Amino acid sequence: MKKRLTLALLLGGMAASSAFGETLFVTLEKDNALAVVDAAQGKLTKTVKIGKRPRGIVLSQDRKQLYVAASDDDTIQVIDADSLKVVGKLPSGEDPETFAMDPEGRFLYVSNEDDNQVTVIDIAAKKAVKTVPVGVEPEGIAVSPDGKWVVSTSETTNMAHWIDRRSLDIVDNTLVDPRPRACAFTGDGRQLWVTSEIAGALTVFDVDTRQPVKKIGFKIPGVTQEKIQPVGIRIDKDRRYGYVALGPANRVAVIDAQKLEVVDYLLVGQRVWNLEFSPDQSRLYSANGVSNDISIIDLEKHKVLKSVAVGHYPWGLVAKP
Amino acid sequence: MPPISKRLPIIFICFLLTAFLPAYAAKKTPPAPKSEPKAAAEPKLDKLSVAYLAQDGETQLVLPFFEPAVSDRGVQGARLGIQDDNTTGRFTRQNFSLRESIVATDGDVVAAYKALLAEGHRHILVNLKAARILELAALPESRDVLLYDIASRDDGLRGEACRPNVLHLLPSRAMRADALGQYLAKKRWNKWFLVVGPGDGDKLYAEAVKRAAKRFGAKIVAEKAWQHSFDERRTPESEVPVFTQGVEYDILIVADESGLFGDYLPYRTWLPRPVAGTQGLVAASWHRTHEAWGALQLQNRFRERAGRWMTEEDYGAWLAVRAIGESAARAKSVDFDKVKDFMLGDNFALAGFKGVPLSFRRWNGQLRQPVLIAAERSLVAVAPVEGFLHPKNELDTLGYDEPESKCRF
Numbered sequence: 085m086k087k088r089l090t091l092a093l094l095l096g097g098m099a100a101s102s103a104f105g106e107t108l109f110v111t112l113e114k115d116n117a118l119a120v121v122d123a124a125q126g127k128l129t130k131t132v133k134i135g136k137r138p139r140g141i142v143l144s145q146d147r148k149q150l151y152v153a154a155s156d157d158d159t160i161q162v163i164d165a166d167s168l169k170v171v172g173k174l175p176s177g178e179d180p181e182t183f184a185m186d187p188e189g190r191f192l193y194v195s196n197e198d199d200n201q202v203t204v205i206d207i208a209a210k211k212a213v214k215t216v217p218v219g220v221e222p223e224g225i226a227v228s229p230d231g232k233w234v235v236s237t238s239e240t241t242n243m244a245h246w247i248d249r250r251s252l253d254i255v256d257n258t259l260v261d262p263r264p265r266a267c268a269f270t271g272d273g274r275q276l277w278v279t280s281e282i283a284g285a286l287t288v289f290d291v292d293t294r295q296p297v298k299k300i301g302f303k304i305p306g307v308t309q310e311k312i313q314p315v316g317i318r319i320d321k322d323r324r325y326g327y328v329a330l331g332p333a334n335r336v337a338v339i340d341a342q343k344l345e346v347v348d349y350l351l352v353g354q355r356v357w358n359l360e361f362s363p364d365q366s367r368l369y370s371a372n373g374v375s376n377d378i379s380i381i382d383l384e385k386h387k388v389l390k391s392v393a394v395g396h397y398p399w400g401l402v403a404k405p
Numbered sequence: 406m407p408p409i410s411k412r413l414p415i416i417f418i419c420f421l422l423t424a425f426l427p428a429y430a431a432k433k434t435p436p437a438p439k440s441e442p443k444a445a446a447e448p449k450l451d452k453l454s455v456a457y458l459a460q461d462g463e464t465q466l467v468l469p470f471f472e473p474a475v476s477d478r479g480v481q482g483a484r485l486g487i488q489d490d491n492t493t494g495r496f497t498r499q500n501f502s503l504r505e506s507i508v509a510t511d512g513d514v515v516a517a518y519k520a521l522l523a524e525g526h527r528h529i530l531v532n533l534k535a536a537r538i539l540e541l542a543a544l545p546e547s548r549d550v551l552l553y554d555i556a557s558r559d560d561g562l563r564g565e566a567c568r569p570n571v572l573h574l575l576p577s578r579a580m581r582a583d584a585l586g587q588y589l590a591k592k593r594w595n596k597w598f599l600v601v602g603p604g605d606g607d608k609l610y611a612e613a614v615k616r617a618a619k620r621f622g623a624k625i626v627a628e629k630a631w632q633h634s635f636d637e638r639r640t641p642e643s644e645v646p647v648f649t650q651g652v653e654y655d656i657l658i659v660a661d662e663s664g665l666f667g668d669y670l671p672y673r674t675w676l677p678r679p680v681a682g683t684q685g686l687v688a689a690s691w692h693r694t695h696e697a698w699g700a701l702q703l704q705n706r707f708r709e710r711a712g713r714w715m716t717e718e719d720y721g722a723w724l725a726v727r728a729i730g731e732s733a734a735r736a737k738s739v740d741f742d743k744v745k746d747f748m749l750g751d752n753f754a755l756a757g758f759k760g761v762p763l764s765f766r767r768w769n770g771q772l773r774q775p776v777l778i779a780a781e782r783s784l785v786a787v788a789p790v791e792g793f794l795h796p797k798n799e800l801d802t803l804g805y806d807e808p809e810s811k812c813r814f
Contacts, residue, residue, distance in 0.1 A: 197702060198702070198705060198706065198709075200492055217495070219492055219493055219496065220489045220492045220493065221699065221702055238492075239699060239702075239756070240489055240492075240493075240727075240756065241489075241492055241493040241496070242493070242731070242734070242756070243493065243496060245496070254496070257496040257497070259734065259735065261754075262754050262755070262756040262762060263698075263699070263756045281698070281699075281756075281760070282754060282756045282760075282761065282762045283754065283762070308791070308799070310760055310761045310799070313698075313760065
């Protein structure tokens with residue numbers, strides 16, 4: 085009785101702070117499954133088997149479908165976001181890992197790590213409309229908010245390739261720090277942020293000149309430098325804060341996105357890989373690969389609220405309102 | 406007959422002109438397609454040819470029947486490196502090629518080397534014995550050349566006998582022994598029983614093990630020489646227990662670089678103790694169990710290309726070619742001096758699928774790198790092991806650090 089009361093109070097409190105209604109979908113790389121988490125309850129509600137080695141995940145524009153890269157099945161699966169049934173697949177090319185969607189939700193741009201190319205998929209037609217040759221081991225990929233650019237970063241070539249989204253030709257290549265992992269545009273489309281595993285740093289590029297503006301390093305007391313391997317990036321829409329997952333450093337760095345300075349480190353689970361905002365951007369969720377959980381972070385207080393066990397090797401996640 | 410020979414080319418040119426002029430003219434008539442000016446404006450490719458020099462049979466180990474013989478160790482890694490460099494080169498307008506020179510077992514390596522120099526090669530990967538590398542490096546022609554030692558483990562070559570024109574891609578024996586020493590120190594397996602084979606390399610590795618024992622607080626409680634005085638294929642089950650009897654120890658460390666007896670030791674010792682060193686738990690720059698930091702991608706790419714697992718020599722050659730390609734891309738030039746300056750400068754950071762940037766030690770040309778500690782089917786640890794600290798770079802806790810190095814360029 086008492087327990088139930090506390091829970092009710094707790095839930096009430098949570099609900100009061102914000103509308104906490106979203107559902108999270110988490111890809112589990114080693115379980116070949118998708119975990120479904122009720123964000124309000126902070127509870128795993130369901131796990132469904134999907135394709136082999138699921139990694140990248142994107143929610144369709146109408147929020148009715150999930151696109152999941154089943155890396156070892158060499159395809160992107162289309163999953164109904166309500167029934168969680170696999171309803172189709174997209175021709176992603178070999179070993180898809182990360183991919184990005186254009187602002188209109190019509191195309192997917194997929195990094196094919198083993199084939200050194202980016203595959204462009206017309207979602208409605210379920211067709212690969214073009215492959216763009218890029219550097220060795222393309223990984224990070226992002227589409228600019230104005231839809232003008234697709235940027236692909238290649239891990240062994242150490243470059244950001246600037247692909248004109250209309251012509252799908254590479255128009256420029258920028259050398260970046262060794263082993264770039266992820267890239268993201270700011271909401272205003274003026275900056276591109278790129279993380280580098282080997283440099284242990286984030287580099288901010290000016291989109292107009294495509295030249296670096298600032299390199300941000302990370303230092304955490306008691307954590308050796310080689311553990312700091314920046315990966316996933318999320319920047320809020322007003323460019324107040326950016327968040328960078330630091331991999332085996334088990335922290336999410338909070339960056340003042342105007343001053344481009346680190347303001348805080350939030351302790352999350354082990355080998356934090358990718359991040360996602362709640363739809364209202366009041367919370368951040370992190371997929372922690374080695375501790376097999378996700379962390380829920382309050383962004384008003386910059387505080388980790390809770391971690392939720394989800395299954396083996398959570399890789400990426402999306403939030404559906 | 407000079408008149409005819411002079412006239413012939415003229416006739417030929419005339420023929421060429423008549424053959425191509427109409428086609429050229431026809432091409433000109435429609436409005437030029439949009440892509441044409443762009444193609445014409447493209448600057449020409451900067452080309453760099455890297456040489457690979459090896460001698461047949463020189464580095465082959467004795468293999469058990471279940472291991473396939475590999476005759477192209479090293480060169481396959483160089484080929485993959487060139488492919489990777491060129492993928493980058495497509496965007497930087499640099500083109501890399503590989504000139505392979507494999508000398509027969511009784512062939513003349515020096516002559517082959519000089520032939521490569523005569524062709525204009527100045528970046529030369531060598532898969533040769535230490536003594537041969539020294540011989541080549543000391544030639545007067547080698548002054549403005551870089552030799553990339555992709556296979557040796559010799560500490561002498563990196564120490565008193567060092568040469569400023571030789572870079573070493575694989576960890577030395579001392580680096581390997583230190584890597585293992587750090588791990589054993591962490592486990593507190595401090596009493597080592599050292600078994601040494603008769604080969605020169607075995608003795609050098611044993612020296613490195615003794616040095617590591619001193620550095621990491623272990624004790625060599627016994628040292629025995631393995632004499633090959635019986636046919637170990639038939640009687641190891643009776644010989645090894647007797648050989649290892651009467652010693653109280655934590656771990657047996659074997660020095661058998663040729664793989665002649667080390668594999669007979671595990672599970673046959675008198676006491677139930679693990680085996681490490683050149684067999685059992687090994688220290689390596691590359692291993693098939695290594696998958697972290699994107700290593701799986703390199704493993705897959707290599708296997709797809711070569712049809713076998715990547716060996717350490719392949720990794721060494723891949724690193725050398727990537728070091729050249731990365732330096733050329735960053736220096737925006739294929740000029741020898743510019744590439745070399747970048748490679749040996751402060752900004753060089755090579756990604757070798759080990760999570761940290763790799764770079765060359767200024768004092769002896771050794772590539773500093775993490776060393777893998779691996780069992781046959783399991784990656785056990787990666788050195789430097791956590792807790793072994795260094796004021797400048799933790800990778801320099803492995804092998805001879807600057808103050809200890811006997812290398813003087």
